[in-house]
Amino acid sequence: MTSVAVNKVAPGPSRARRWLSGFRERETWVAYLFIFPWIFGLVVLTVGPMLFSLYYSFTNYGLQQIAGIEPTKGVGFKNYNALLDDPKITSSLKNTFTYTVMMVPGKIVFALLLAMLLMRAGRAAGAFRTIFYVPHITPPVAIGVMLIFLFNGQVGIVNRGLGLIGIQGPYWTTDPHWIKVSIVLMDIWACGGTMVILLAALYGVPQHLYEAAAMDGAPAWRRFKDITLPMISPALFFCFIILTLAGLQQFTQAYTAFYGAGGTQPEAALFYSIYLFRQAFEFFNMGFASAMAWLLFAISMVVTLVNIGVSRRFVFYQGSAR
Amino acid sequence: MTRGGQETLPTVTAGAAQPLPTVTEARRRWRPRLPSSWPRKLVIVLLLVGLSILFLYPFEWLAAAAFKPRGETFDNTFLPHNWTWNFSGKYVPSPAPQKLFAIPDAAVGHWMWNSVWISCLGAALTTFTSAMVAFAFAYFRFPLRNFFFGVLLATMMLPGEVTMIPVYLLWNEVGKFTMDHSVLPHIGTNTQYPLWVPNAFGSAFYIFLQRQFFMGIPRDYFEAARMDGDSYFSMFRRIALPLAKPALIVTFIFEIQAKWFDLLTPLIYLRDQTLFTAPLGMKILFDRFNNVGGGEGDFQVIMAGTLLLVLPMVILFGAFQKYFIRGIAVQGRKG
Amino acid sequence: MEGQRKRLAVVLALVAVVAAAIAGSAIARTDGTYAGTLNIYGYGPGDDVQNNRAAYAADQLNGVDVKRPAGDFDDKVFLTRLASGDVPDLVRMTRPRVAQYAAKGVLQAMDACVAPVKKQYRVGAMRSMTYKGHVYGVPEFTNQVTMIVNQSAFRDAGVPISAAQTKNLKALTATAKKLTKMDSSGNVTRIGFDPKIDSGFGFYMWVKWFGADVISKNGLQARLNSPQAIQALTYTSNLIKAQGGWNKFKAFRDTWDFFGRQNPLVKDQVGFWPMESFIYNQFSNNSPNVDLVAKFFTNRKGGPITMFSGNGWVVPKGSKNKDDACRYMKAVTSVQAWLTAAKKRFDARRASGATFTGLYTANAQADQRIYNDIYQSFGHPQFDKAVQTLVHAAKYGFELPPSPGGQQLQQSVTDAVNRVLAGQQSPKQALNQAQREAQKAINDNK
DSSP states (O other), rough: OOOOSSSOOOOOOOOHHHHHHHHGSHHHHHHHHHHHHHHIIIIIIIIHHHHHHHHHHHOSSSHHHHTTTTTTOOTTTHHHHHHHOHHHHHHHHHHHHHHHHHHHHHHHHHHHHHHHTTTTSGGGGGHHOOOOOOGGGOOOOHHHHHHHHOOOTTTOOOHHHHHHOOOOOOTTTTTTTHHHHHHHHHHHHHHHHHHHHHHHHHHHSSHHHHHHHHEEEEEEHIIIIIIHHHHHHHHHHHHHHHHHHHTTTTOOHHHIISSSSTTOGGGOOOHHHHHHHHHHHHHHHHHHHHHHHHHHHHHHHHHHOOOOOOOHOOOOOOOOOO | SSSSTTTOOOOSSOOOOOOOOOOOHOOOOOOOOOOHHHHHHHHHHHHHHHHHHHHHHHHHHHHHHTTTTTTTTTTTSSSSSOOOOSSOOOOOTSOOOOGGOOTTOOHHHHHHHHHHHHHHHHHEEEEEEEHHHHHHHHHHHOTTTHHHHHHHHHTTTTHHHHHHHHHHHHHHHHHHHHHHHHOOOOOOOTSSHHHHGGGGGOOHHHHHHHHHHHHTTTTHHHHHHHHHHHHHHHIIIIHHHTTTHHHHHHHHHHHHEEEEEOHHHHHHOOGGGGGHHHHHHHHHHHHHHOOTTTTTOOOHHHHHHHHHHHHHHHHHHHHHHHHHHOOOOOSOOOO | OHHHHHHHHHHHHHHHHHHHHHHHHGGGGOOOOOEEEEESSSSOOOOOHHOOOOOOHHHHTTTTTEEOOSOOOOHHHHHHHHHHHOOOOEEEEEEEHHHHHTTTTTTTHHHHHHGGGGGGGOOOHHTTEEETTTEEEEEEBBEEEEEEEEEEHHHHOOOOGGGOOOOOOHHHHHHHHHHHHEETOEEEEEEEEOOOTTTTTTHHHHHHTTTTTTTTSSSSBBOTTTTHHHHHHHHHHHHHHTTTOHHHHHHHHOOOOSTTTTOOOTTTOEEEEEEHHHHHHHHHHOOOOOOOEEEEEEOOOOOOEOOBEEEEEOOBBOOOHHHHHHHHHHHHHHHHHHHHHHHHHHHHHHHTTTTOOOOBBSSSSHHIIIIIIOOOSSSHHHHHHHHHHHHHHGGGOOOOOOOOTTTHHHHHHHHHHHEEEEEEESSHHHHHHHHHHHHHHHHHOO
């Protein structure tokens, strides 16, 4: 089939010229027309402010500058140096990383299991789908209650349940080692959004593939590994990227549980975003907060690129240009 | 079905294009079925029920708290000991317990209506524009495509706190401009425009999500339409949109919920009480009745309001979730 | 076809919604700021006292259009308004914030405005409105801290009420231990004495007990790791350890329904503890028959200590109506305003059979007049006695001096206390770290 002879074709136009000629294609202009609304919003509402915050990170932008009392002065890399000196930065980054590493796989696995369970629920599936989704839209005030109901060291259900099988449960809300785990578990519990996306993906897997595999005698785990996973891999990839970014920016769960009124504000729950919020809106160090934001941006960029690189091997798209 | 006994399971690498499925085959969908053996059935039922209790507890707590009288809101009993209607009634001034819709200077019903139309409008706008943009990223080949996709992802990586003030200043400038040119409607801070106009430009999250779904549609569907002389836009409308219905519905529901519960944007942009949305209204009521500030601690009103906030979202989801299933056509290979 | 009609319906719906949007926002167009208008921020419609005082003040400022948008003070919102130049004319914010904003030059000095009425206000509260010798406004409320004693717990444990004292620390620890109850599995079922070291006032009051202050009078020198501070933190953390340890202590405390009918006094969940004054209102409403006693929190010599917290009125730079702002803030915190509101509240309470536990303001004259002229017994002697204690405790109030790094100082204290309670550091290590952080913040912001 393949010839061994070397292709003897005259060298075509250079890569740059070929790339530029892409702009003459009608398809290109239509494509740009399609994405124009997003580009417009991007330039006006997103990139502009982002660049501003990048600029602020190199200045002394603070309360006086915001109020117009003092001019904004450039301070070079002072804020970024301060990042390196501040021990809270390292500790909050560590907290955030640990949390993300626990939360992302946990949430995806749990959501997938729930979705698959729902597919076997028969006619009542609709009701259960809604029930499993409710945590995702339960407001923070009720989630705080959940924390006490589940994770209170003395009367929480989890510890009582563990006690039944003879395990002395930890003090989830005060023990520094377990605080993050309790936040992760609360987050996994609210996986309704991820579950919905994976459900939609699961329903898109053509049935005849399963039937063909069953006829060929493939066992359930093999069907899962070679049909389900590849076919839902685009959705899995999406969830992985999004959840990782969400994990790095985690704020609401931890803030409501530990930093609200009467919260103990343990350092184990000081996530990077919470510290950023504090620097920006309690200490008014806007320049420093902007530097923190851009550090997180750089980290997120690196992590996402790694994710994309790793996923190239595993994500399978049925159609369209890659 | 096998063809010539040589059918193999699809592997990770993309294979050759297959002919389109016929109409009857397209109608066949994978339906969830109960497993046949009863021990497995029992396990599944137990799991479902057990998980349901776990998932519903906070919601049930909220619903019960909304019907408890002042002073018992946080007693954590499963059902109210004294069922109280906290939503409406005759207004009795403090120190009597308040009713949600009978609080002076608090147009709760109006706030809810604001939440409804802002969420729906914003969600509809974002669903449509995100679909357009996502389709372009999925289907078209054009220069700088990967670059822009990278930019798309990058916009999700910067925490919103540090862009809050620049964006506010931007809207403030727009507001000043429209004030000077009174032929234009007043758009700017202290209006509701900043709450939904950004949705008209799509949103990175949904563009990414829908792109994934669009990329799952085989190109042959589109090639066939193109060969029939379809314009790109009608191809998008007639083929891509229906096939990606689950993604569109998910986008719509997610964005409605995100806007519905959003507190920060209304907090900083709205000053006039008639423009408030429901979550902001609840916060205002909380400030007012908070006992630390000297109020009477009418938390039952806050719980009632929060329940009214959450209930529509649950109902909305319950109504729409079946469309994930109904709207799906078979994608991909013929067996 | 059906599809067409459906699409038409969707389009019409969209159009209707957009029309509603434009109509709705047209209302918000007029935003006139001209002399004769007073834009207040942080003082919207509130409880009856707030509304009545606002009505009185608006009356005094006849002819001025007073605008009071809803919502309490929020830093994010205030920042955006500062940034856009749309500064409110008069702001009500919490007192710890005043120094921070004043230090950055965001607020105007109001010495001339406040001088004529300065004597009416409590010295401790007024001090926290003063920075670098200039007064920036007037204080509004004070919440003072007193000790609440659960008599039934004492009776149950066979301990005399006189043991509810903070003068002698050894005796205090013994009393606390006697009142602590645990069940068979080792869980705490009643806390003896909660030193509230993890609250907003606890650490500062305990350091005062040991005779020191956490910050110099001019607010520029943090003193978080003085020997007295270390002693304070050591004593209180040991006290918690002796009552079951922080984990059990906190887990138990989290289950309390503090503000409701099943409050910790009714359910006998705590023996005695220092608490801010607003709680009496809740207790008297929800459980008027509960057997409580109010006592002073005292230092080692028996002298009462109480810490104030509260809010105050300030005028930002860039306020367009400084004069009316001055008149309003004095009017709304005047003796007459407080009396009017207190009388109305008293009448309303009496009419509905609820209790009235007095108002605790930063206007010393107003407090005295309210107690003398308006307050009457409701038939619950324990609350009458509590009110008496509260009124007297206010004389001994102190607040943290305003400091440019005030917020960060409080944050480093909270963090240090947490580290000690969680067993991660010794009090000395924790406070040394807190001292470093706080002093650095003060120096950076000077």
